[in-house]
Amino acid sequence: MLIDSQKFSREQHTAHGMLPIAAFARLRDNLIAQPGADDQVRYEVRGGVDARERPLLRLTVSGQLPLQCQRCLKALDYDLAIDTAVRLVAEAALDAEMSDDPDEPDCIAASTELDLVALIEDEILLALPAYPRHEDRDGGCGGMADEAGSKKNSAFSVLSALKTL
Numbered sequence: 012m013l014i015d016s017q018k019f020s021r022e023q024h025t026a027h028g029m030l031p032i033a034a035f036a037r038l039r040d041n042l043i044a045q046p047g048a049d050d051q052v053r054y055e056v057r058g059g060v061d062a063r064e065r066p067l068l069r070l071t072v073s074g075q076l077p078l079q080c081q082r083c084l085k086a087l088d089y090d091l092a093i094d095t096a097v098r099l100v101a102e103a104a105l106d107a108e109m110s111d112d113p114d115e116p117d118c119i120a121a122s123t124e125l126d127l128v129a130l131i132e133d134e135i136l137l138a139l140p141a142y143p144r145h146e147d148r149d150g151g152c153g154g155m156a157d158e159a160g161s162k163k164n165s166a167f168s169v170l171s172a173l174k175t176l
């Protein structure tokens with residue numbers, strides 16, 4: 012999926028659809044299980060300009076990724092919800108244009124053959140949590156904690172039973 016990025020943004024083109032997760036070779040290394048043919052992400056790329064009429068691409072990506080929980084090491088379905096923008100600048104100006112301001116969109120080199128799949132994969136990799144964990148509001152790490160808890164309880168009940176003897 013190659014686009015002429017400047018033209019795409021100037022003419023406010025849109026590209027959207029589904030991409031198989033298996034197509035993202037670099038992302039696959041971050042997954043706990045190899046994605047099947049049905050595992051896909053939904054994407055939309057829209058060309059436009061920022062408030063100062065500078066060309067940019069807006070990206071939204073959503074889907075579920077099988078990550079590994081860093082607490083219990085089991086699989087974790089991570090909800091991907093990317094809504095971001097990248098500004099297109101001449102390759103030679105990339106370093107100069109790059110801003111540390113988190114409110115400013117990242118810059119990428121404009122190209123007449125910009126690979127959209129690679130761009131989408133870059134944004135997914137940036138969005139991945141450094142330490143994915145089951146959220147407590149989703150029940151934490153599930154049965155693991157409960158199991159340990161009930162074992163502790165039974166140990167206590169044995170102790171208290173011994174004491175009463």
Ligand SMILES: [Zn+2]
Pocket residue numbers: 080081082083084085144145151152153
């Ligand atoms: Zn967990």
